[in-house]
Amino acid sequence: MVIPAGGALGLYISIPFCRSKCTYCNFASGVYPASEHARYVDSVIEDLAAAPAWAARMGVQLPRRVDTVYLGGGTPSLLAAELLARLFAAVRGEFDLEPDAEITVECAPGQLADQTLEALVATGVNRVSLGVQSFVDREAAATGRLHNRAVVLADVMRLRAARICNLNVDLIAGLPGQTFASWQESLKMMEGLADAGIPHASVYMLEVDQDSRLGREVMAHGARYHADLVPSDDDLAQMYTQAIERLDKAGLEQYEISNFCRTGKESRHNLRYWQRRPYLGLGLDASSMLAADEDHRVLRSTTTDDLKAYLESSEPVETTWLTRAQQHEEAWFLGLRLNVGVEVAAVQREFGEAMVAPALQAVARLAENGLLSSDGKTVRLTAQGRLLSNDVFQEFLELEAPATPLRSPLAR
Secondary structure, eight states: OOOOTTOOEEEEEEEOBOSSOOTTOOSSOBOOOTHHHHHHHHHHHHHHHHHHHHHHHHTBOOOSEEEEEEEEESOGGGSOHHHHHHHHHHHHHHSEEEEEEEEEEEEOTTOOOHHHHHHHHHTTOOEEEEEEEOSSHHHHHHTTOOOOHHHHHHHHHHHHHTTOOEEEEEEEETOTTOOHHHHHHHHHHHHHHHHTTOOEEEEEEOOOSTTSHHHHHHHTTOOGGGGGGOOOHHHHHHHHHHHHHHHHHTTOEEEETTEEESTTOSOHHHHHHHHTOOEEEESTTOEEEEEBSSTTOEEEEEOOSOHHHHHHOOSOSEEEEEOHHHHHHHHHHHHTTBTTOEEHHHHHHHHOHHHHHHHHHHHHHHHHTTSEEEOSSEEEEOHHHHHTHHHHHHHTTOTTSOOOOOOOOOOO
């Protein structure tokens, strides 16, 4: 990663508070007393002020200009209006926020108070991501969501009335009890919102791992949280393919494995991650990626995922200097997430032809398997490659190892 002269920074601020913990959630978030909110915001504000000194100690560049801000969670919309105002005032006090900066806040439908909405507008928030997950009320309720379809539609109207029209809606394929018919119902609702002007949608595959209650139950072949009703991988693949086709017809074109939008409405902040541009993460379990002052080194850091530990000391608990080989690997597996793909000449300029050569051999092999397409200039995932993306990416992490047979799990 090379930060161009005058380049800008992205800020990610983690807000880990939830009204209830969804069964599928594997993020560092939870239900905490409201009394912790102010203390937590105080810690984040302290981190904002301390960031330049920390960056200097680590020998990394920290651009003062900021062109994207993203409050994720958890449910950032649970913060009181005065806490949001303090937080954004601190951001503007410590960094130079671009006049056209994209400022996104994640909101849970039904958990956006009038005063909070007014605070979002007053602080300059111009994009909201709604964690809908399903427009089928029984599916949402089964996973611990506290909203129904009517609440979602009401919040969309409230946001647009407040002139926050750059909206994203999250959906999850693979929820317990989800059927092809119910998935079509959610997609139909999303099509209707797209027709009404909603410019962005995200479609994620249910993640089954040890970090969520539902994931652990699925892995144990249990029935709690309706784990026995989770659709099969083959059904998930079909649901994902249906989403791509239907959203495209609705004017939301896929630009990344899980993301769809109208032209020009890509998530500018999330693009930073896939394009390997610098970002600073603040708060619980937040990650940063910053370039060193010299030697083409890149630093990745992560804060603790334990709230008590974070409030006692918010210094990053993990810091890793990426080697050139690791940066090269990331250039491939992050770049391939995007539908525009990876430009071969650009990777060769950054890393040299000798380092890139084994990757091109992997490209040729994967192209023969129908998982990548290449015209000699640009490499992209095929439709089948997106279904097996984790396995494709793994090939770029083992460039010097013998090729292994591709497995079939569906990838997020």
